[in-house]
Amino acid sequence: MGTTQLETAPEPKYWHLRTVLSEALDSEFAVGEILPNERELAARFGVARATLRQALEQLELEGRLQRRRGVGTTVAPPRVGVAVDPARHTWPGAPGDDWQPQDATATETVPAAVARILETAPGDRVHIVRRSRVTGGQPVAAELLYVPSVLVPGSTAVASLSAPARARAVLNALQERELDGQDRTVELGSARAEDARQLDRLPGAPVLVVTTRYVSAGRPAAVAVATYRADTCRLTFGESDAVAVLAG
Amino acid sequence: MGTTQLETAPEPKYWHLRTVLSEALDSEFAVGEILPNERELAARFGVARATLRQALEQLELEGRLQRRRGVGTTVAPPRVGVAVDPARHTWPGAPGDDWQPQDATATETVPAAVARILETAPGDRVHIVRRSRVTGGQPVAAELLYVPSVLVPGSTAVASLSAPARARAVLNALQERELDGQDRTVELGSARAEDARQLDRLPGAPVLVVTTRYVSAGRPAAVAVATYRADTCRLTFGESDAVAVLAG
DNA sequence: CAGTGGTCTAGACCACATT
């Protein structure tokens, strides 16, 4: 504040507010500190609460703030660097990966986008493994892994196991095969109800959707759709040794 | 509409609306088609315009809709697959890449995050190259490339050239060196004023920020910060031949 | 010019976490 502005093209209030708050966060607040509540902040800046909230939303999207209903708004720590492909050319569920198997089910109806990537025909049976990824005590990602049942021997016996054991059984079946390669896409999405619960967020929260296709014997053998919390995560790629600096 | 709901856990109106609209988009609208205006839609669903807008925002975030002030809301085409690293192990500006050099300037003040990655000391002179990426006639990304001036011979003569020529001069200087490797992070951000203009969006629009570090002779030689339109882009990674399917 | 989406207001009530 205090800088006289020429106002050639009037800036929206919420955008200006975002900038002011962002600078205040840099200089006057420590990580984890609780901000004044929204009604108080709105009054202090002389704007409606809705306008103030628009600015806070921006800052939350940028990972600067964390808001929790019933609690308050706190200054967020820097985003966590999450390696998307820690060990290249391994199947999901390989020893030492950061994912925790939760459950596995079988179905014949998969999302159209997944069926297209897997190159399955309508009616083909597919195993779905649900996994979650935890870093530093916080859940950062939820994943659905789709594997054609053709690739999972003994599918019938699997049903009698506990949920995590069922998931591991499917993952173990993959390790037996040779992995030709994998490719990936990253896009922005919004958390579905189930993912939101798992990520400790509200439905619609912004997530980074990482879709990985695993190829074996020249054909797609599995598709993983992982949703990472966009507010708290920075995805890292690249040579394993070089990545350390960026992951900071 | 018309479905009686049990309302076990009351769903927010805007979220339900998002679902209803999403299904309507799948079944009743074609790509490019113009939706009724917001006041009309709000009235039709019996909600306030703000609530309707909240649902539209979600759908725009997911790349289903495109809204333009003064024009209307249209059904968006599927997201474009954009290869982030088409040719591995090449410098930015290598022959055949998809970026158009726009300008280059020199400065001694770079963002703290960039200085940390580049391992430059305060006061070190750095060249900044601005480039843009266009796919299918639409701008999809804007990039700032930071190169320590130490690596750019003849920095003084450069000033007399045209803007794009200055940019190319810096890029050409890079090609001379050996590239050891590169690593990358992807995170969610919001478009700054300048990027927003370049991407034909409003300030604050969601973007995928791709930060690439180029290593030469064991030291970071350049850092590229590219902001992709999150609503229209799907970033693709991986083996060049395998990526074709996902990029669809 | 009329019509669109974008911004902003001043309220109200709800869901949730903490005390």
Next chain:
DNA sequence: ATGTGGTCTAGACCACTGG
């Protein structure tokens, strides 16, 4: 019970696009 952020309303005006 209190206080927080989340949802929702019914208006108003602004900025931009197009004919």
